[in-house]
Ligand SMILES: CSC[C@H]1O[C@@H](n2cnc3c(O)ncnc32)[C@H](O)[C@@H]1O
């Protein structure tokens with residue numbers, strides 16, 4: 001075995017993780033140079049599968065698939081703590097949008113670097129992002145080594161001129177991301193919501209997503225007001241309006257989904273659309289209702305998990321989000337058995353991977369080697385009566401010590417390359433952003 005290697009982040013070789021706990025069994029995981037799991041065997045048989053360049057002792061670790069954050073605005077890390085304890089519409093219109101008007105591409109670069117650092121530290125290997133200056137978000141994500149799906153946040157406010165500008169911005173981003181030819185970076189179309197995008201805008205987004213063979217990322221039925229206003233304006237609930245515009249597809253990730261009714265849930269299942277649960281944001285913005293997970297599950301719709309942005313969460317820790325989801329579901333629907341630990345892990349891994357089309361989201365042969373190693377020597381992993389329970393209810397991101405994405409190390413033994421420079425760059429960008437906004441007031 002090669003001991004701790006200085007250049008572990010630069011080596012593009014095969015990896016063997018020995019004696020690691022997966023689903024209650026001690027196994028070896030073999031990873032090819034191409035970044036795929038090629039062996040997983042409890043009898044050490046995987047050792048033969050590859051001549052490993054790097055061997056990691058996993059005997060003090062639990063391995064889980066990389067966590068998938070299916071709804072965020074990554075660069076909003078710069079807005080963490082800028083506006084708290086407000087209702088959604090006031091929060092957006094009085095605080096967040098006025099500050100975002102001063103954002104630059106460099107801000108989005110540093111905010112996304114900080115987001116990736118935070119996500120890697122807490123075990124996330126893929127995220128679904130909607131924001132502005134997304135070419136810079138993709139650049140930051142590429143440097144950090146994880147997976148991202150990037151959508152320009154499309155808002156036309158029913159104005160044709162704005163719609164044309166958003167169409168251009170979307171087309172430019174999609175051709176930029178595709179041009180990078182990086183399998184870790186993908187593009188999506190990002191109509192913000194039914195209350196900020198006209199039916200014409202939504203229809204264009206649907207048509208363009210289909211033409212380009214990419215996903216759609218949208219906020220859906222977050223508040224009761226959104227649903228009531230949609231019915232008053234269009235005579236139908238948000239999912240039916242989206243369906244009419246072609247936006248409800250197997251490539252659609254719908255954030256929040258708090259105010260779906262049973263028929264909406266059935267429509268999601270029929271269309272194969274994915275519902276991203278964002279419980280911390282929903283509770284903090286007090287949107288009044290939790291996603292009806294039981295109705296979505298009964299209907300057969302895919303549910304996944306997301307943090308939303310750092311101005312409404314206020315972190316990107318998906319292990320924490322799992323616990324919040326599991327507790328919120330039980331509490332809201334008065335059902336102790338709803339969203340048990342194993343299912344909470346499932347929506348954060350396989351559910352997310354399915355939503356973003358990045359393999360099975362499991363530790364199985366043939367899957368992308370997006371792997372998170374969790375420290376077994378922590379209080380939160382002691383004792384280990386039931387690993388799923390420890391992970392979903394006891395641990396948070398601080399228990400993660402090593403992360404691989406596509407077979408490459410992005411954190412090793414709690415070291416993420418460039419951390420100090422990222423913290424400095426992001427703090428400076430956040431301070432300058434607020435100063436610009438204040439000077440403009
Ligand atoms: C147009 S880019 C995305 C846009 O969405 C804003 N945003 C952040 N959180 C939420 C939320 O919970 N509901 C609706 N919109 C949200 C973000 O600040 C950007 O302006």
Ligand SMILES: [Zn+2]
Nearest residue numbers: 219255308309
């Ligand atoms: Zn959001």
